[in-house]
Amino acid sequence: MRYARVLVALLSCCVVAVPALSQKVLAQNKAVKIGVLDDMSGPYAENTGPGDVLAAKFAIADFGGSVLGKPIELVSADFQSKVDIGVGIAKRWYDDEDVDMVIGIPNSAIALALVKVAGEKNRIVMPTAAATSELTGKGCGPNSLHWIYDTYGQTKTIVSALTKQGGDTWFFVTVDYAFGLAIEADATSFIKAAGGKVLGSVRHPLNASDFSAYLVQAQASKAKGLIFADGGNDIINGVKQAAEFGLARQGMRISAPLIQFPDVHGLGLKVAQGLLMASPFYWDMNPQARAFSDRFAKEMGRPPSFIQAGTYSAVTHYLKAVKAAGTDEAKAVLAEMRKLPINDFMTSNGHIRADGRVIRDMYLMQVKTPEESKGEWDLAKIIATVPGDEAFRPLSDGACPMAPKH
Template structure:
């Protein structure tokens, strides 16, 4: 839609805010890279819509819900931001969700795992673009329990994400005949995991599952190796691992770890083309959350251009009725509970000698079709689902 005007755009500019952890334990998985992904989406949008002005605001919420809420409240109010994207922390997301609902403004989440966002706390204006904890745990649990690995112990981050991930895991385990032998929770940014690992070891569980990410997962897996547990009988599972985690810990530590991801840069020619551009700007290959930020921003801007307005209801309706058209989730659509429904991949970290090129850390074990990756709508606790029936 070349030549698109801004006559029906408030302030004659579309304002987008990227908020995430840019300095702490979750900064590698999105952080500055998430901002770069948003900028790339705006650049690509402007190739077709050069007349539509777009302004990007960025902020570091420091993984603190009060700081995140304060920033987003100001953005929606004083600064006239139309859409907030990323967030990358479940506790911050729950705080932001309430503000976006009250202000009738869009927020699109990438790396936010808690199922509450599209469950009991779902909102007409809060969209989940990447994953939730059910997506992440269902595939690995079903596959491993089917192989006889039916007793699990959890080491989890002690905030909304980790608590919800363990709860979702326990529900799935029970449904397939598995058993939980215990769970321990550590503070965000914890450094010493010795006592937690010893509890996992003494539990006798066949699987030790880690419900954390970023620096936390890297640190605990390094200590797992230092404690000699990598040569023991227990199987480690990263319920949430990002490409940057594998890069930070190295394949000597990561080898054999299984995880589920919504996207991987080395899937096909289109994903590799985006990754090459992103690497040139960021010096690292893109993670799934960073690819999701690109996709969310581009899809949102295409909807704004199509309806010639930044009015939330109009834009949201266009986003719902138009399938995603990009390398991230081609053909994906928004469900009644505001989840973007797309395929996932069960991947395993390669052994050191298997990596044929830089950043190619994963081998795809199996594709998880969208129909199998999501909790059925019939089990949803989102009030929007009942209204849609």
């Protein structure tokens, strides 16, 4: 009996001690902490990786280095293009290192997984580099914001332009994971809506080096258009080899909806000239963009990709919301992020929808010829502006559970 009373007393002490310990741990969280989870050395590193880290550092410095009397801290990690490693790092950051917000994530499979993790742990995830439109579709979540671009907006902008130029039959070369499949699915819907046909598609592994077998199949299809549904080094390798095969000379229109300016630079204007691009940002689009790009180039040796520019934008908006909320608690910060308009060097009067999609204008751009270019990074020209409400999928069509029911 005495043993039982002692046991009850001990258990009671333990029950009281747990919340006391939790309060102590929370009291020690004296920083606002941001984690950049990225590809630091793989196929997407040029457009994301170290440049995303630099952009986040710039945003923190420009905000003054602190908010609500707390220092703003930055951590970063390479997810090595592996879902289990990426998800494991983010969980450790949330659970053990008091990271408030994770940004970057140029891997759609990891990003979709982290939407669920962030919701479970009441932290924030902002996949600035992941592209799949499922992040604001069935894979959306209350603690996730899709900041810069997606497969829907990129492919709609380009496919719509190419179909007007007579592109009615298409072939896909697609990277074999969620990102590539989303590009192909979104592009296919636009092609069919315009009365076109998809004559075939092939899958390739991430970071492929030899595209010859895929290009032979594309050539044999007799399609008028070839879409590379991939990104980073895969775009560079695929488009270069398509040029070596002479596909453009044979009348096939080459398109890479997710191509970015570092990719164009890697290809060279002789190969890339005439390619259509969709982008929310160009380094020379206005004086403020040029100033940021010059600052970035002093550190990195080149202007930023639109993902890297968007990372600066996203971190800045997040910190503004923390200040406005008076706390770094996720739900309060997210509420302020949705209230505040987005105005910076790449976005004018942008806003965040209920599904987490940031709505901003997109630009249809064309890669210049070598004769048109006036410098190493004078790569493209804006040929049309696509308003955000037209560029991105309608809220009612995405099947996001958070979208208002009509």
